[in-house]
Amino acid sequence: MGLLDKLFGRDTPSQEIVGKVDKEGPRNPIDQLGVTGRSQRNAAYEDTAHIPRITDYVAEKLSQLLRYSTEMPVLRLTEDDSPAQITDSKLGGAFYVPEGMKAPRNLDTGNPLYLLAQLNFSQLPQLRGFPAQGLLQFFIDGEDTLYGADYDNPQSQRSWRVRYLPNVPVTALHANRVVKPAWHDDTVLPFNDPDTERRLVAQAGKQTITPTDYRFEGRLQSCVSTLNEYDHGFFREHEAEIRDSLAALLMSGGHQVGGYPIFTQSDPHDDRDPLWNKATDLLLQIDSTNDVSFGDSGVANFFISPSDLERLDFSRVLYTWDCY
Known part of the structure; x- marks a missing residue:
């Protein structure tokens, strides 16, 4: 990993983290439809009826990838x-x-x-x-x-x-x-x-990295790069909606x-x-x-x-x- 990657947070989540999220993370709603083959799967991802659920799924998956790869200690202060x-x-x-x-x-x-x-x-x-x-x-x-x-x-x-x-x-x-x-x-x-x-x-x-932190974009793109081809393509197609869902999950x-x-x-x-x-x-x-x-x-x-x-x-x- 280069110095700039370390400074600006573009290091990719480890295979261990990716595997953990794949195993324990959110379930892909398309997998519950029993589709087989590339053509059926592509059609399912493009079906407008499924877009809201896939959006939530991809956002949740990215939030977990970000959590496991960026979380750091914090002291929360509350007024007493x-x-x-x-x-x-x-x-x-x-x-x-x-x-x-x-x-x-x-x-x-x-x-x-x-x-x-x-x-x-x-x-x-x-x-x-x-x-x-x-x-x-x-x-x-x-x-x-x-x-x-x-x-x-x-x-x-x-x-x-x-x-x-x-x-x-x-x-x-x-x-x-x-x-x-x-x-x-x-x-x-x-x-x-x-x-x-x-x-x-x-x-x-x-605490997981916040969407307004200067390192967020590099970390997010690193996590996106680990998605499978279907989720990756869906992210690029519906990026604005996924970012909105992601911000709601991570803003603290x-x-x-x-x-x-x-x-x-x-x-x-x-x-x-x-x-x-x-x-x-x-x-x-x-x-x-x-x-x-x-x-x-x-x-x-x-x-x-x-x-x-x-x-x-x-x-x-x-x-x-x-x-x-």
Whole structure:
């Protein structure tokens, strides 16, 4: 396999995976008709009465091929109704500032930044490549309709910030170490309420590549190449319908750490920008819910390179969000 194949996900599912899906995967509805010979089988695939069932079958088969060949660990984060403590994994609210460190501010305007989210890794299931302890805080600008995002320089942390605190206090915090910037009439944040503060609870799982991920197309075509001639031909003939069914099967949003991101517009990695191509690990995704909304039902993503994550260097994180 070439380097580009590894980078952009064009490696073909192994014969073991193909065999597993053939054996345990969805049953071809044409096989249930008792057709024999090529001419009868071709006619059955072309019969409009069978198209919806074959469409679902091919989509399900491709989704299983993609699942077995691309699934990776993910931490799903859900909002919990129980009160959030200052060092809990959470959305919004007040935040802890260690002794000798100042609360983050916009480097151009001097305005205070607001806590979007924080992760207490000692509360989370261990995720390979991520720290086992420490507090990771994500701050955004509350005086900017873009919530601090800089699409020309997504790595610039001038109007947003990611801060890693390796040591999380376990005793009561002094009041001057707890900060919560005040809301003003012109404050613009993705939270629906100034008092939004929701504890985040994590559950470990596996995730299949999402249809909006920049690697999806290469992976999909690799899976299509393993189909038999009838299914392959049907895919080419009814590709749009199968893609719609496949998207419904694979699209999975929500707050998460690791795994594959979702986008409402397009994955910035598609631009083949060297800056983006290094930052392949999803550090945090915040999706729109009843409590938080980026624009019109948008989603925010923070990315980091595997080498920076290993070194716990969060100075080159990339931040982006998009909406409908």
